[in-house]
Amino acid sequence: MEKKFYHSLSVEKVLKSFETSFSGLTSSEVSERVLKYGKNLLPSRRRITLFHIILNQFLSPLIYILLAAALVALLLKEYTDAGFIFLVLVVNAVIGAFQEWKAESKATALEQMIKLQARVIRNGSMQNLDGEDLVPGDIVVLESGNKVPADLRILKENNLSAIEAILTGESVAVSKQAREMEQKEFPVGDKINMLFAGTTITTGRATGVVVSTDLQTELGKIASSLKELETGKAPLVQRMETFTRKISFIVLGACLVLGLIGYWAGISLQELFFFVVAVAVSAIPEGLPIAMTVALSIGASRMAKRNVIIRKLTAVEGLGSCTFIATDKTGTLTVDQQTAKFIVTAGLEVFQLSGEGYNGMGEITNQQDIKISNTASNDLDDLIRSVVICNEGELHLDNGSWNYAGDPIDVALLALAYKVKTSPDKILESVEKLSEVPFESERQYAAVYYREKDSNNIKIAVKGAIERIREHITEEKYEALVEEATRYAANGYRIIAVAGNTVSEILPINSLPDLQLFGFIALIDPLRAEAKPAVEECHRAGVNVAMVTGDHPATSLAIAKEVGIASHQDELITGMDLAGLTKENPGALTEILKTKRVFSRVSPQQKQLIVQALRESGHFIAVTGDGVNDAPALKTANIGVAMGYGTDVAKDTSSIIISDNNFASLVAGIEEGRFTYGNLRKIIYLLISTGAAELIAIALSLAFKLPLIFLPVQLLWLNLVTNGIQDVALAFETGEKKFMQQPPRKPDESIFNRLMISQTLISAGVISLLAFGLWYHLLNHLKWEESTARNTVLLLMVLLQNFHSMNCRSETRSIFKIPISNNYVLMLGILAAQGLHILSLHLPFMQEILSLEPVAWDTWLKLFFTASIIVVVMEVFKLFHKNIPGVRK
Known part of the structure; x- marks a missing residue:
């Protein structure tokens, strides 16, 4: 056909x-x-099985490197190394799979x-x-x-x-x-x-x-x-892919350099090969997948407390990285319930209504801010009685809860009766309905013929479009009222005119008698109280906000102006105008997006194209939606955000669900996302700087033709007892409020920015020099036994990494200005790491595995103060880091 x-x-x-x-x-x-x-x-949609969710946990470049390292360790019969790496991979997969399986929806909507x-x-x-x-x-x-x-x-x-x-x-x-x-x-x-x-x-x-x-x-x-449609990658995924590639090349390059130094130092090729592989395994931040997953899980948990449900863990950080939000209007910025806000009577008296939604809460006040009761003026009384009589909705208070049914406009109008301290039932009890004319779009009005129970006069109550009712009013005095209604309509209000009269007979269904205009009611889906502050916070945080909706242009612009998304008419464009401008020149959309902030009456395809164009222009974009019409845009966005009350289609397509449907919760999610990304940077900073310190210390040992400063198994122990505990503990750090006063990080900005590189090089240099300096002193000056000296240096390295984990709590703030209460887990982790190492010094089987021996308390105390030097150095760095060009403050 x-x-x-x-x-x-x-x-x-x-x-x-x-x-x-x-x-x-x-x-x-x-x-x-x-x-x-x-x-x-x-x-x-084929249901994602638990097997596929678990398999997805291994689809990461960093995981590939760890798997390769584990296989090499097995081939070289380094079973301890291989076992440890496999344990890391299993724990990471379990945590990640649990989070994603918990969030997976039950069925295809x-x-x-x-x-x-x-x-x-x-x-x-x-x-x-x-x-x-x-x-x-x-x-x-x-x-x-x-x-x-x-x-x-x-x-x-x-x-x-x-x-x-x-x-x-x-x-x-x-x-x-x-x-x-x-x-x-x-x-x-x-x-x-x-x-x-x-x-x-x-x-x-x-x-x-x-x-x-x-x-x-x-x-x-x-x-x-x-x-x-192609699903947009989360920012974290993109950054981690870049980071992993760089780390891979750096580790391989470092191993090659160490191999050359070792060969120059006279180490046999076979021994050198085993050593380089062991160093490569220890240098790879194998704790990063677990720490990253834990950090994202904690972020997801914190977001859930703020009504943001995470379906995909990488979306936690992604929301914090977004540079642009394309938000829906209805139910996200507004309460999604039509509400009468103003009444203008025939005498041009204006009444304001408080309260919102489908309930009787609120009051009516006049221009002198005096509350109106059921002793209201005749015009207002006639208007309210008419909209209750000419009404097919229901609104009742039952056991403390408001129940309603029928057309939303009818329900909103019934609320007026409660706001003048009466009820629809009381009004209806006083009249007898004789005939009803239901609303039809062709007529543009509804009417009811009725009789007061204490009178034989027939009356009519009419509500509908003011221009249609105006045709049945002979008096000219209402021109000013019609002009006022036009002004309210231009500001996005839905206008319901109300009229009535005493009549001699009931007319045929498509006829109306002469009417008296009582006034009009201006209704709107009101703005959520939290929406405007939330939009302001987005602007302070450098996040652009645009409204993309299928709603009427006037209503959309009015809400956009009120919430602070737009300020004038030129920022509005309709779907029809958009289609006309892009029909002959598809590239015009990119230019349009630079100046427009309100897109009304757009189709699902247009919304998806808007999102696609924003992505192509370099934005990380979050899109909100609730309907089937929003699904293409949600899938195209970097971060798809579905509303909790919305369709299952929208939820299945999205990576985040806002359970209370509130734009303010989305902004709270952005804040938590930035906190999470900050914690991920702290974790990476700790892992890379300590790993680099170990490599530098080994390189220095080879360069000075000294015995290896650490045995391969000791390197693995360092990664377990310090990084393995403290990196995860850093994920619990409370966020720094400064993150919401900064613009989003540039989409192409690497995790390793200027600040990260500077602090990593300085801290790694200091740690490695302190460790190697002690190693050189003990062997060349004090002539200690190699095993005893290595045991002492290993303890110093544990203490150095303990102290350095506190440096990592903030990249810019002094550790003395950060309350301990911000992260009790880290404090406990440091004590646990130190306690485990001291315990291992005295346990025979650990002494044998790690070549350890007990250390005197006075020696421990000297090492403790030596290790604290790293704190002093990094505090000085933080004090002067503001002078480093290009560094975020």
């Missing part, structure tokens, strides 16, 4: 296109179409959204079928509360509206009608005679013909696009 724009066809032509009728398809026609079109199913029951007319009779059994041409009957099982062209309807937020992002229900639309090219949200799979009927009834199933639905097209 050739592609047609079904919304632009008449009901008769649509039915003819599918060779169907209001009596539905016959059984034989259904059988033929099942063979032709298949089931109404979306492709399911796209399938579940289609698997639902549908009432279908076949063979002239009504049947209840699974949604997956629908075929194009089926006649489907829907009513309020039903989920739409396929894309439908509406054939007939009554008071029909649907929530299409999962496709368009707009929270307000869309009025639907059966009439054909002349224009062919329309965005999904503007096709008023179509219903789309996955959306929900909020009011009324409809009969429609299925025009698209499975992958041909709007929902299915999004599912298909997800397969083709």
Whole structure:
């Protein structure tokens, strides 16, 4: 069947296109179409098994190096070294797999959204079928509360509206009608005679013909696009890949240099080969995978306490590295509940309403800030009574909790009664409804004829579009009120005009008598209280924020201005304008992104293209979303952020879920992400500087033709007893607040920046010189036995690394300004490392394995003070580091 724009066809032509009728398809026609079109199913995502999650823990360049080192150690029968490395790999895999398995979602949501029951007319009779059994041409009957099982062209309807937020992002229900639309090219949200799979009927009834199933639905097209999209890499993954490559070359280069020095010193080739392999194994920071995984796990745990749920561990740091946030509006920046904020009466008196959402909390105050009770002015009293009488919603306080049902606008209007200290029930008890005219988009109003119970007069209450109601008002005095309503609408408010009158008779359904305009109500989905401070914090932290939404341009801009994302009209662009500008010049999008901060009425494909363009321009971008329409953008982003109340599709596609749907929680996640990255740098600083110190000390021993300062097994013990404990302990360090006053690190900035290189070289140099100096002194001046001297130097190296781990608590702050309470784990780790080494000096089997012997307490004390020199040197460095060009302060 050739592609047609079904919304632009008449009901008769649509039915003819599918060779169907209001009596539905016959059984034989259904059988033929099942063979032709298949089931109404979306492709399911293969569930990630525990085996694959565990396997993924080994897919890292650093892990590859460690595996290779372990295999070489096995071949050389260095079983202790090999066993230790394999133990590290297993522990790392267990921790990482546990985190990812815990976060893995239970099922594929796209399938579940289609698997639902549908009432279908076949063979002239009504049947209840699974949604997956629908075929194009089926006649489907829907009513309020039903989920739409396929894309439908509406054939007939009554008071029909649907929530299409999962496709368009707009929270307000869309009025639907059966009439054909002349224009062919329309965005999904503007096709008023179509219903789309996955959306929900909020009011009324409809009969429609299925025009698209499975992958041909709007929902299915999004599912298909997800397969083709490349997921953005987390910043940590990119940086660690670069870091690992550099470390690999450095270690191999250092081993080559040591090999040449050893050969020059006269060491035999076989002995030299074994020694170089042992040095390579010890020099590789094998503790880094575990420490990194622990740091990310701690970051994930801290984020969870701030309503940020991590599905992929690398996203912890990724969120902290983002340079741009493309945020949704509804439910993220706003509360996702329509709320009346202003009432303007016929006499141009303005009333302000407090409270927000679908509840009766709050008050009404006049321009003199006086609270209004049920003794309100006649205009306000008439207006509130009218919107309660002309209303199909429900709002009740039951056992301390507010329960509501019906159209969101109707529910929001019922809240007015509670805010003047009465209730909808009390108002309704005083009247008798005689006739109702339901709201339809074609009429643009709803009306109720009623009678006060203590009067025989017939009255009418009307609410709807002010321009439509204005047609039934003969008096000219309301012109100023209409102008005021236009001003509120231009600022993003939804305007509901309210009118009424005493009438002589009940008119036909499409007619209205002369009316008196009581005023209008200005509603909006209000801003979350925390949103504006959160956006301000993003700006202070150097993170750009843009709003990308399917909502109305005026509403989007109003919220953007209020929250601080935009300041003037020029920063807004609609999806239609965007399509026009990029149609002939696709490259224009990059320039548009430099000046625009509000993108309204955008399609899912446009949102995905915006994200792609931001990535290509060098940004690490985080994208928020909750609907199926957001899934392509979430997958394309470096960090996809789904809202907790959103669809499972969005959650499955994302790497982070905000459980309370609040933009402020996302900003808290950025802060925790930066803290985590700071801790990762501290861990790397400790591991690389101490590893480099060991290599330098060995090189100096070879250069001066002295015995090796450490045995291979002692090198491994150093990595275990110091780095193996203290690097993990650094992951518990409390974050430094300065991180949120700094701009994000540049996307191409290496972990080893100017500061890291400087402090690594200085600390490694000092540690190695202190260790080698003692080694040289003991052997050449004091003439100690080699084993005794090595035992003493090894203890000094343990103490040096203990002290240095405290230096690593901050790259810039003095250790004397950092409270011990910021990291009790590190303090305990230092004591544990020192205690283990002292214990090993006295245990016979450890003495044999490590060639150790007890050390006198006065010797330990001398070594203790010698080791403290590293603290003095690094404190001086921190004092003067601000003078180093290019270093972050």
